[in-house]
Amino acid sequence: MRAKTMLRPVGSRVPRPARGQAEPLPWENQYHTWCMGSGTEALSAAIMLAIRRSELNGAVPHVILPAYGCPDLVAAVVAQGASPVLVDLMPDRPVMDLEKLVQAISGHTIAVIAAGFLGVPERLAELGDICRSRGLWLVEDSAQCFPPDCSHKPIADCAVLSFGRGKPINLMGCGALLVREDHQRFAGDVLEKLPETAVTVDWKWMIRRQVFNLLLGRIGYGLLLRLPFIGLGSTVYKPLESIRRVDLPLGLLGAGIRNAQSRPSVASQYSEALSFLVAKGWTLFMADQRAGADRPSVTLRYGLLAPDRMTRNRAVSLLNGYGIGANAFYEKTLPGIDVIADVLPTNPAVYPNAASFAERLLTLPSHEDVSDRDITVVVTVLDKVTREPEK
Numbered sequence: 209m210r211a212k213t214m215l216r217p218v219g220s221r222v223p224r225p226a227r228g229q230a231e232p233l234p235w236e237n238q239y240h241t242w243c244m245g246s247g248t249e250a251l252s253a254a255i256m257l258a259i260r261r262s263e264l265n266g267a268v269p270h271v272i273l274p275a276y277g278c279p280d281l282v283a284a285v286v287a288q289g290a291s292p293v294l295v296d297l298m299p300d301r302p303v304m305d306l307e308k309l310v311q312a313i314s315g316h317t318i319a320v321i322a323a324g325f326l327g328v329p330e331r332l333a334e335l336g337d338i339c340r341s342r343g344l345w346l347v348e349d350s351a352q353c354f355p356p357d358c359s360h361k362p363i364a365d366c367a368v369l370s371f372g373r374g375k376p377i378n379l380m381g382c383g384a385l386l387v388r389e390d391h392q393r394f395a396g397d398v399l400e401k402l403p404e405t406a407v408t409v410d411w412k413w414m415i416r417r418q419v420f421n422l423l424l425g426r427i428g429y430g431l432l433l434r435l436p437f438i439g440l441g442s443t444v445y446k447p448l449e450s451i452r453r454v455d456l457p458l459g460l461l462g463a464g465i466r467n468a469q470s471r472p473s474v475a476s477q478y479s480e481a482l483s484f485l486v487a488k489g490w491t492l493f494m495a496d497q498r499a500g501a502d503r504p505s506v507t508l509r510y511g512l513l514a515p516d517r518m519t520r521n522r523a524v525s526l527l528n529g530y531g532i533g534a535n536a537f538y539e540k541t542l543p544g545i546d547v548i549a550d551v552l553p554t555n556p557a558v559y560p561n562a563a564s565f566a567e568r569l570l571t572l573p574s575h576e577d578v579s580d581r582d583i584t585v586v587v588t589v590l591d592k593v594t595r596e597p598e599k
C-alpha cells in the first residue's frame with residue numbers, strides 16, 4: 209500500500225527573519241558563537257581546535273564517538289587527519305557506555321564527541337568528569353538537540369549546532385560552533401584564518417524558503433517521495449571537503465531560536481499513548497528522560513525500540529501505508545555504513561548494543577504538524593503490528 213500524502217518524518221518550517229534588535233543568545237554569557245557553513249563544518253572546526261591544543265607532536269590524534277549515530281561525525285573527524293574511535297552504546301539507550309569509553313582512551317586520544325540523539329542529550333556532567341581529569345576536549349554535538357546543554361552549564365569546551373533541514377532550527381543550511389570563553393582567545397586566532405561567506409536574505413532566499421516550506425506539507429512531501437533520485441532519508445557518508453565561516457544575519461538565527469522554543473511537543477503524548485507497547489517487549493527510551501525534565505530539548509523525532517528487526521520493519525511499512533512518515537533512521541551502526549568501513553582504523557570491533565539499537569529503532573514524526581488524529585493512527589497501527597502474527 210502506498211499513501212498519496214505523507215506526514216513528513218522530520219523537519220520544521222524555515223522561519224521568516226526577525227526584524228529589529230537581536231535578542232541575546234541563550235549561551236551568550238559563557239560561549240562565543242562562530243557561524244559556520246554547516247554542522248559538520250562546525251564539528252570539524254572543533255576537532256581542529258582540540259588538535260591544536262593537544263601535545264601529540266605529529267602522531268595521529270584519536271577522537272572518541274558513539275558507534276551508532278550520524279555519519280557526519282566520522283567525516284568531521286577524518287577531515288582533520290584524526291582517527292575516529294568508536295564506543296558502544298548502553299543497552300537500549302542512545303548514549304555511550306562510559307566504562308567502555310574509559311577503556312577506549314589512549315595516549316593518542318584528544319577529544320570526546322558527546323552527541324545528543326533526537327533530542328535526548330548525552331550526559332555532559334559525567335563525560336565532563338572523565339575528560340577534565342585526562343585533559344581531553346569535550347565537544348557537545350547538539351545538532352539534534354535544542355537548546356544545547358551548554359546553555360545551562362559550561363561543561364563542554366565547544367558545542368556544535370546545525371541549521372540544516374531536519375534539525376531543530378531549520379535555516380536551510382549553516383551551523384554554529386560555540387567556543388567556551390576560556391578558549392576564545394586561542395580559538396579566535398585559529399578560526400579567523402578560515403574563509404568567510406555571507407548569507408543574504410534577499411528575494412531569492414525568500415522564494416527558496418516558500419518552496420521549502422511547501423514541500424514540508426503532506427502533499428508536497430508525498431510528491432517528493434515519488435522522485436526516487438532525490439534519495440530522501442537514505443544514510444550516506446559524505447566526506448567533508450572544506451570549512452568556512454558564514455556571516456549569518458542575527459535576525460534569522462533569532463527567529464529560528466524563537467521558533468524552536470515555541471514549538472509544541474508531542475513527546476509526552478506519544479509516551480503515554482504508546483505505553484501499552486512496553487508489555488509487548490518494546491522500549492520507550494524517550495519516556496523516562498529523567499535528566500533535563502525541567503528543561504526539555506526539542507524532540508526531533510519520537511524514537512522507540514521494537515522487540516526485533518522484523519517487527520520494526522513491519523511497523524515502518526504499515527505506518528507508511530497510512531501516510532505516516534515513520535522510518536528506521538540510520539538503520540546501521542557507523543562501521544556498517546559502506547564507505548565508513550574504509551576510513552575506520554583496522555580494529556573490526558563489534559558493538560552489540562549499537563547494533564541492536566540500529567536494528568530495532570523506529571522513529572515517528574514529532575514536528576509541529578503532527579495532529580491528535582495522527583497519534584491515534586500510530587497507536588492503532590502499532591497495536592495491530594503487535595497483535596497480528598507474521599504473514
Ligand SMILES: *Cc1c(COP(=O)(O)O)cnc(C)c1O
Nearest residue numbers: 246247248278280323351370372
Ligand atoms: C546532522 C548532524 C550533523 C551535521 O550537521 P549538518 O548541518 O547537516 O552538516 C552533525 N551531528 C549530528 C548528530 C547530526 O545529526
